[in-house]
Structures are given as structure tokens and as C-alpha cells.
Amino acid sequence: MLLVIDVGNTNIVFGVYEGKELLYDWRIATEKNRTSDEYGLLFEQIFKYHGLCPENVEDVIISSVVPTLMHTLSAMSIKYFKREPIIVGPGVKTGMNIRYDNPKEVGADRIVNAVAGFEKYGGPLIIVDFGTAITFCAISKEGDYLGGAIAPGIIISSEALFLRTAKLPKVEIAKPDTVIGKNTVNSIQSGVAYGYIGLVDYIVEKMIDEMAREGEVKNVIGTGGFSSSIASESKYINRVDKLLTLDGLRIIYERNK
Numbered sequence: 001m002l003l004v005i006d007v008g009n010t011n012i013v014f015g016v017y018e019g020k021e022l023l024y025d026w027r028i029a030t031e032k033n034r035t036s037d038e039y040g041l042l043f044e045q046i047f048k049y050h051g052l053c054p055e056n057v058e059d060v061i062i063s064s065v066v067p068t069l070m071h072t073l074s075a076m077s078i079k080y081f082k083r084e085p086i087i088v089g090p091g092v093k094t095g096m097n098i099r100y101d102n103p104k105e106v107g108a109d110r111i112v113n114a115v116a117g118f119e120k121y122g123g124p125l126i127i128v129d130f131g132t133a134i135t136f137c138a139i140s141k142e143g144d145y146l147g148g149a150i151a152p153g154i155i156i157s158s159e160a161l162f163l164r165t166a167k168l169p170k171v172e173i174a175k176p177d178t179v180i181g182k183n184t185v186n187s188i189q190s191g192v193a194y195g196y197i198g199l200v201d202y203i204v205e206k207m208i209d210e211m212a213r214e215g216e217v218k219n220v221i222g223t224g225g226f227s228s229s230i231a232s233e234s235k236y237i238n239r240v241d242k243l244l245t246l247d248g249l250r251i252i253y254e255r256n257k
Contacts, residue, residue, distance in 0.1 A: 003057045003081065004249035005073060006109060007064035009132035010155070011225075014043075015246045016052065024050055025246060036072045040080035057081045061253045063088035063108035063245070086256055088112060093255045097144045109245060110137050111145065116248030117221050118143045120241070124214035126207055127244070128200060128237060130224035132156065138207055141214050149203050154226050158192050175229055196226075197233045204236040 001023070005014040008030060015025035026046055034042075047054050060077045062085045064070050070087065077085040086092060088108040094115050100106050109129065117127045118139050127137045132153045138146040152160075154173060162170040171185045179194050181187030208217050222230065222237040223244040231237040241247075 001052070001056050001058060002250060002253060003060045003077075003083075004246050004253070005060065005062045005064075005085075006112070006245045006249060007062065007066050007069050007073065008109065009065060013245065015243075016057070017246075017250050020250070022243060022246060022250075024052070025243060030066060030069070032066065032068050034072070036075035036079060039073060040076045043076070044080060054081055057083060059083055059253065059257065060085040061088065061249050062086070063112050063249060065107050065109055086253060088249070088252060092252065094252055095143075095255050097142075099140075099144050099146055106145065107135070110135055110148070112245050112248035112252065113137060113223060114139050114145050114248075115251055116244045117219075117241075119251050120244075120247065121219045121221065121239070124211055124217050125219040125221060126204055126211075126217055126236075127221045127223065128204065128227070128230075129245075130154065130222065130226040130230060134196075134200070134224075136203055136207060138211055140211075146211070149207070151199060151203070154192060154196055157196075158188075161188065161192075173226070175233070193229070194233075197230055200230055200237070201235050204234075208236070 002017040011027050012030050013027050016023050060083045062073055074085055077083050096115055113127050113129055114137050117125055123139045123141045123143055125139050129135045134151045134153050136149040138148050140146055158173055171188050174189050175193040176186045176189050179190050181190045204220055211217055220236045220238055222240045227240045231240045
């Protein structure tokens with residue numbers, strides 16, 4: 001089995017593959033103060049609950065946007081799975097040419113998504129990842145990473161509204177039936193949900209225009225927590241692939257094993 005781990009600012013998403021088949025996937029909160037032993041015991045409990053044996057893990061690959069957890073999870077992998085993990089970063093073969101001013105600045109999660117997106121859907125394409133931040137990635141018809149855009153995520157914006165205003169309540173993030181809210185809760189929900197639909201579609205529209213020389217962008221892929229709710233109203237997102245990052249880790253592992 002291959003254990004793939006994607007560390008985000010809000011959640012750690014991980015799963016196990018048997019060949020190309022994803023057997024299980026899980027999501028836990030990112031806790032920066034947890035020790036390698038705490039993570040190891042948590043992973044062990046999850047494995048045993050599903051009848052999986054940690055000894056059957058043959059390899060581990062990790063991507064992370066939280067530098068403080070890189071050593072923690074590497075140590076956890078070595079101690080609890082007896083495997084030195086592959087860390088997505090400089091020196092790891094991705095098979096993708098990164099046309100960025102400084103390629104080292106591109107987050108590991110964005111590269112992993114781009115690798116999976118091009119492998120599964122071809123190019124040119126755009127990937128929109130709805131995480132703590134919303135990232136937009138453009139991939140050329142040859143499979144080059146062209147760049148993209150980064151915006152504050154939906155939860156960040158919603159919490160900022162609650163924290164920085166005196167009378168507005170903290171609300172559940174949901175899409176109301178109408179844009180015109182009849183109460184404060186619905187009005188906030190409308191502004192957040194429909195505001196982000198507009199933000200996503202405008203940025204994607206401009207990216208499509210700038211990528212015209214690459215040919216027609218046939219696929220705009222949504223991934224991450226809120227991808228389904230935004231995609232249902234978006235003019236441009238035509239596919240939702242919530243496991244894109246895990247698939248990307250598997251593909252990068254296969255290119256490096």
C-alpha cells in the first residue's frame with residue numbers, strides 16, 4: 001500500500017492506494033502543536049478502525065504547505081510506518097515544467113494538483129482549489145505550469161467579517177435560495193456564497209482570455225472543500241474532483257519510485 005498525505009493549513013487529507021485504486025481517504029484537522037507520536041497514534045487508530053495494518057504500507061509520500069509539520073510527519077512516518085517518506089519539493093521529479101519567476105515559490109499543493117489535472121484531463125486547463133486560500137492554476141497544452149492567482153478562502157473571509165464587525169453574527173456557510181436576503185444571516189450567506197461565485201468566474205474568465213494562445217480551455221476543475229457548492233453555480237467549472245491532490249501524490253510517487 002502507498003500512504004499519501006497532503007498537509008493543508010486547515011486540514012490534513014490522507015489516503016491509502018493499492019496500485020492506482022484509492023482504498024480509503026480521510027480528513028483530520030491540522031494541529032501544528034501535535035507531536036509525531038500524537039500523529040502516529042492517530043494514524044494507527046484510523047488504520048485499525050478500517051482493518052488496515054500499518055506494516056502493509058510500503059511507501060509514504062507527503063506534500064505540505066505547513067513547514068513546521070514537515071519534520072513532524074516525516075518522523076511519524078519513519079517511527080510508525082518504518083518508511084522514509086518522499087517529500088514533494090525541490091529534487092522530486094514531477095514531470096512538469098514550472099514557468100514561474102521563482103519555481104520554489106509555488107506551493108507543493110498547487111504543483112501536485114497541476115500534475116494530477118494534466119495527467120487525468122489533459123491541457124490546457126485551469127484548476128481551482130477551494131482550501132484555506134482559493135488557488136487558481138493554469139496549465140498549458142504541453143503540460144507546463146503557467147502560474148495563477150491566490151485569493152482568501154471562504155472561511156477566512158467569513159470569519160474576518162464576524163471578527164471585524166460589532167453586530168454581524170458568525171453564520172454557517174451556506175448558499176441561500178435567493179441573492180436578496182430577508183434577514184441578516186441570509187444576507188451574509190448570500191454575500192459570501194454568491195460573492196465567491198462571482199470572484200471565481202471573473203478570475204477564470206480572465207485566465208481563459210490570457211490562455212487563448214494555448215488553445216481552447218475545455219476543462220476547469222474544482223477541488224477542495226467548497227468546490228461542489230461553488231461549481232453548481234459557476235459558469236466555467238465543469239468538473240469537480242475532490243481527490244485530485246491525492247491522485248497527484250500517487251502520480252508523483254510513481255515518477256520517483
